[in-house]
Amino acid sequence: ETGVTQTPRHLVMGMTNKKSLKCEQHLGHNAMYWYKQSAKKPLELMFVYSLEERVENNSVPSRFSPECPNSSHLFLHLHTLQPEDSALYLCASSLGGDNSPLHFGNGTRLTVT
Amino acid sequence: GQNIDQPTEMTATEGAIVQINCTYQTSGFNGLFWYQQHAGEAPTFLSYNVLDGLEEKGRFSSFLSRSKGYSYLLLKELQMKDSASYLCAVLDSNYQLIWGAGTKLIIKP
Numbered sequence: 520e521t522g523v524t525q526t527p528r529h530l531v532m533g534m535t536n537k538k539s540l541k542c543e544q545h546l547g548h549n550a551m552y553w554y555k556q557s558a559k560k561p562l563e564l565m566f567v568y569s570l571e572e573r574v575e576n577n578s579v580p581s582r583f584s585p586e587c588p589n590s591s592h593l594f595l596h597l598h599t600l601q602p603e604d605s606a607l608y609l610c611a612s613s614l615g616g617d618n619s620p621l622h623f624g625n626g627t628r629l630t631v632t
Numbered sequence: 633g634q635n636i637d638q639p640t641e642m643t644a645t646e647g648a649i650v651q652i653n654c655t656y657q658t659s660g661f662n663g664l665f666w667y668q669q670h671a672g673e674a675p676t677f678l679s680y681n682v683l684d685g686l687e688e689k690g691r692f693s694s695f696l697s698r699s700k701g702y703s704y705l706l707l708k709e710l711q712m713k714d715s716a717s718y719l720c721a722v723l724d725s726n727y728q729l730i731w732g733a734g735t736k737l738i739i740k741p
Binding site (some may be wrong): 548559562564609617624 | 640721725732
């Protein structure tokens with residue numbers, strides 16, 4: 520139990536589909552993050568929310584749309600994805616301090632066909 | 633540009649010691665993290681160094697030299713469960729986390 524739960528664990532979708540990834544944290548943290556992890560590449564930060572407000576968007580394509588309805592929940596809405604978007608999508612949370620460690624979920628393995 | 637370098641893969645023997653190196657070139661420095669990630673699982677926090685020197689936590693130790701832009705993670709008395717990827721990440725001057733690609737550690741009996 521990591522304290523950060525992501526669903527689904529695996530997702531296969533076509534390029535015309537719309538799907539959503541869900542993340543929930545039970546740690547009382549103030550900041551939540553979406554990362555993309557591709558094989559043999561560094562983690563790529565996609566979005567950061569602090570106290571439910573988006574504070575960073577690292578030039579992510581608009582086919583990825585985040586939503587943070589409260590400090591415990593984070594969504595990533597997906598539409599018209601490309602095969603190169605296939606990756607592991609990791610959600611993380613932290614207390615929000617500059618050097619606070621990140622607590623990650625187990626990720627959603629996304630395959631775009 | 634900003635860069636973190638780690639070996640892609642290392643192999644070690646159960647019961648032995650292994651050192652995983654991380655070198656960085658970043659715009660400023662506000663600390664360095666090590667994370668462990670087992671295959672198919674979440675990365676988990678191992679250590680944070682902001683001052684030079686060695687920090688020990690049980691079988692794992694992390695070293696930092698800011699003047700050299702260098703850190704290492706030392707794992708002693710290796711166990712099979714230590715087979716995992718080890719991720720190095722640096723907080724730059726803007727408190728952005730810059731990540732390495734990770735080192736896959738394979739432990740053999």
